[in-house]
Amino acid sequence: MIYTKNAIDAFERRYRANFINSLGGFKSLVLIGTKNSDGSENLATFSSLFHLGADPALCGFILRPATTFSSTLDNIIEQQYYTINHVSPAFVKQAHQCSAKYPKGVSEFEQVGLSPEYLENIPAPFVRESTLKFACKFVQQTAIELNGTTLVIGQITTVLVPETFVKEDGYIDIEEAGTVTSSGLDSYHTTNRIERLPYAKP
Amino acid sequence: MIYTKNAIDAFERRYRANFINSLGGFKSLVLIGTKNSDGSENLATFSSLFHLGADPALCGFILRPATTFSSTLDNIIEQQYYTINHVSPAFVKQAHQCSAKYPKGVSEFEQVGLSPEYLENIPAPFVRESTLKFACKFVQQTAIELNGTTLVIGQITTVLVPETFVKEDGYIDIEEAGTVTSSGLDSYHTTNRIERLPYAKP
Numbered sequence: 001m002i003y004t005k006n007a008i009d010a011f012e013r014r015y016r017a018n019f020i021n022s023l024g025g026f027k028s029l030v031l032i033g034t035k036n037s038d039g040s041e042n043l044a045t046f047s048s049l050f051h052l053g054a055d056p057a058l059c060g061f062i063l064r065p066a067t068t069f070s071s072t073l074d075n076i077i078e079q080q081y082y083t084i085n086h087v088s089p090a091f092v093k094q095a096h097q098c099s100a101k102y103p104k105g106v107s108e109f110e111q112v113g114l115s116p117e118y119l120e121n122i123p124a125p126f127v128r129e130s131t132l133k134f135a136c137k138f139v140q141q142t143a144i145e146l147n148g149t150t151l152v153i154g155q156i157t158t159v160l161v162p163e164t165f166v167k168e169d170g171y172i173d174i175e176e177a178g179t180v181t182s183s184g185l186d187s188y189h190t191t192n193r194i195e196r197l198p199y200a201k202p
Numbered sequence: 203m204i205y206t207k208n209a210i211d212a213f214e215r216r217y218r219a220n221f222i223n224s225l226g227g228f229k230s231l232v233l234i235g236t237k238n239s240d241g242s243e244n245l246a247t248f249s250s251l252f253h254l255g256a257d258p259a260l261c262g263f264i265l266r267p268a269t270t271f272s273s274t275l276d277n278i279i280e281q282q283y284y285t286i287n288h289v290s291p292a293f294v295k296q297a298h299q300c301s302a303k304y305p306k307g308v309s310e311f312e313q314v315g316l317s318p319e320y321l322e323n324i325p326a327p328f329v330r331e332s333t334l335k336f337a338c339k340f341v342q343q344t345a346i347e348l349n350g351t352t353l354v355i356g357q358i359t360t361v362l363v364p365e366t367f368v369k370e371d372g373y374i375d376i377e378e379a380g381t382v383t384s385s386g387l388d389s390y391h392t393t394n395r396i397e398r399l400p401y402a403k404p
Binding site: 099 | 259
């Protein structure tokens with residue numbers, strides 16, 4: 001079946017959101033933890049995290065137009081730090097629930113039943129239940145004027161992961177660690193390795 | 203285990219690349235097809251595709267600093283179009299091989315044994331073997347000066363997918379379609395759905 005631009009434009013709004021969100025393939029599913037200067041904590045679901053570079057270690061994610069996630073960006077700018085937490089099957093429902101639009105000042109940790117935990121000198125809460133998590137220092141935000149989204153870039157400063165998942169060559173076996181992937185707006189998946197392949201040469 | 207910034211900085215280069223590339227979670231694995239005005243075709247592996255918006259339908263991906271993928275960007279700018287093709291288990295080895303640094307002018311289609319196919323008015327090759335694929339019209343490129351990478355944004359214009367995978371609400375079941383996900387630099391995975399969850403409300 002071929003869906004033309006005209007057909008896609010004519011889709012009902014929610015139908016189009018489901019359809020277009022599916023096209024990007026499987027996505028990284030993470031919870032981003034922040035707090036503000038009053039100590040009020042925020043935890044938000046993101047599926048747009050991507051690798052930007054290993055040296056320096058950088059990653060980026062996309063914030064939707066203002067409103068919804070404003071606590072996340074406000075807190076990041078205020079504290080200059082945020083945490084990124086992988087999601088396991090055991091708390092995928094709670095992770096999904098963090099995508100609800102809670103009023104500012106309400107802690108998603110409390111609302112969904114996840115536990116904040118802190119490391120010294122990192123003013124952002126990690127998710128205790130998360131097996132693989134890391135802290136980012138804010139580096140820059142870039143407005144994507146096209147549709148009002150914002151690209152947030154951070155430098156990875158501290159990584160928490162059980163050593164058993166870190167293989168000889170530095171690869172972290174995130175499947176063994178139980179990391180979940182998502183598709184579309186609301187589908188969650190575990191994975192089965194096909195294989196690891198050697199570095200490709202012509 | 204806690205890995206500090208100093209520990210990460212001290213990692214051997216390849217070890218660090220494996221480690222940091224694993225942190226982003228499971229990734230979208232796609233082949234991006236382009237051609238130049240001479241008709242010379244290019245096919246490149248990407249794992250940084252992300253959803254940017256549904257209305258208009260936009261997606262973005264990250265190009266590494268110049269050299270390697272320059273054919274992809276050159277062709278996109280020249281023809282204003284590119285295709286994005288999901289990868290199935292049946293050709294995951296060929297998809298991985300497209301990440302090798304072939305000289306300019308060499309067709310990865312021929313080198314790895316995948317078949318280009320065309321739609322009228324879209325001057326970029328699709329991968330015939332791919333079950334779910336779409337064309338993008340180039341919208342903008344944004345230099346990320348921090349590390350020399352480039353964010354390329356495109357508008358989704360035409361989607362090819364068997365109707366059976368498109369569900370009642372517009373969600374495309376990419377697991378049923380056999381879409382593969384990747385982790386780190388070289389690990390490939392199929393998925394098992396945990397569940398789809400209803401829209402989250404506070």
